[in-house]
Amino acid sequence: MIEDLIFAILAVAALASAIGMIAVKDLFRAALCLVAVFISIAGIYVLLNAEFLAVVQVLVYVGAISILIIFAVMLSDDVKRANLSNKLQIPAILLCGVILAVLLVSVVSTQWNTISEVNRSLVDTVQIYSVDPDISQTTEDFSLASLLLTDHVLAFELVSVLLLAALVGALSLMRGGGEQ
């Protein structure tokens, strides 16, 4: 019951902030609206048994990405009027309406194989204790860390290479390429 209330508040906050991000003229305020969306989504993660992802969301998105974006906002000539739209608004609204209709129809019409009451507590235990190594030592090993280093180790290593490449690429772009 209380979960439904909290979810309703967070969902309305996320939607209102997202619409505000599009509608506000001031680019800095739009960036702050984006931070509000990130925090609301982190709250929804907590409701969905994903505490670790909520913390990562706050650290990476609210902490790092939004700071980078606000730093880049200062490149605009006139921040107070920088969030304007172009002439494509009417076709964009039509296209977005079509995409939203397709998504919502497919969500409603799909027969979801939801978790039954019997397995609910099992899945809750796995997801809540997936970041606690003590629990996963006593039972089967399902912790997030060991999953990343066993089943998904190839993707894990590829992501590390990707981050290194992004680091080098960002540095070389910021320094002005090879023209000096």
Added chain:
Amino acid sequence: MMSLETILGLAAMLFVIGIFGVLTKRNIIAVFMSLELMFNSVNLTFVALSYYVMPVNLVTDLSTAMTGHVFAIFVIAVAAAEVAVGLGIVFALYRVNGSIELTSDMGRSN
């Protein structure tokens, strides 16, 4: 109230708002912010499906309940890399162009 359908509907709406921003915004930073919104809505979808939908072989392998979380972590990592490179491109564009407006005469100033 809090069910799989409502959360997926919320994610769909956030995704569509992101598409609208990408298509219509004139400032490249605003386009970036809309892209981040789309990444977040996809992550929300992963976590919601991981919470509500029954994994195929949960009984034999408990860790299948965590697959959605692992995917969301990878999406976050790729998004972080994308922001670093993308803002580097924005800075390079600013140095060449003197402006970060996405207009039809972009790149013709010098």
